[in-house]
Amino acid sequence: MLKELLFGRTQIPLLTRGLDALHLRQKAIAKNIANAQSSGYKRSLVEFEGTLQKVIKQDRRDVRRTHRNHILPNRKAANVRPFMRQANNRIDGSGSETVVAEREMADLAQTQIKYEAEVKLTRHHFELIKMAIRGMG
Structure with missing residues (x-):
């Protein structure tokens, strides 16, 4: 209850999910690099941002405001969880199933920056x- 009171109205739950997704993406990239020479191996991808965008768009349609200056937290978005899946040429484009070391290293660098x-x-x-609790600022 205290956790929901302190953090439920902040972006922390959503940021936590984003960090989880990036951590999982690092694991997927490591798995791809480790299995690059394995015959029949299909690249692993992490789904998160696309699903999150869909939920946010849907939430915007469902928002009911009681006051024009109030902004409601996006609670549904904080429930979106990242997941790992195999790449599929039909869904992700031609060549997406194949591990290309340069692409994986570029993805790893981008993931680290994010x-x-x-x-x-x-x-x-x-x-x-912390500033709000201490009354500073």
């Missing part, structure tokens, strides 16, 4: 909560 940015955002949100 992870560091989300950690900074999460830290900032905790600092704001």
Whole structure:
């Protein structure tokens, strides 16, 4: 209950899901690189951002505001969970099933940059909560 009271109206639950997705993506990339030479291996991908965008768009349609200055937290978005799946040429485009080392390394670098940015955002949100509790600011 206290956790929901403190964090339920912040972006922390959503940022946590984003960090989970990026962590899972790092695992998928490591798995892809480790199995690159295995015959018949299909690349692993992580689904998160697309699903999250769909939920956010749906939530925007469902929002009912009681006051024009109130912004409601996106609670459904915080429930979106990342998952790993195999690449499929029909869904993801031609060549998506094949592991290409350069693509994996580029994806790993991009994932690392996003992870560091989300950690900074999460830290900032905790600092704001700490300031509110202490009455500073």
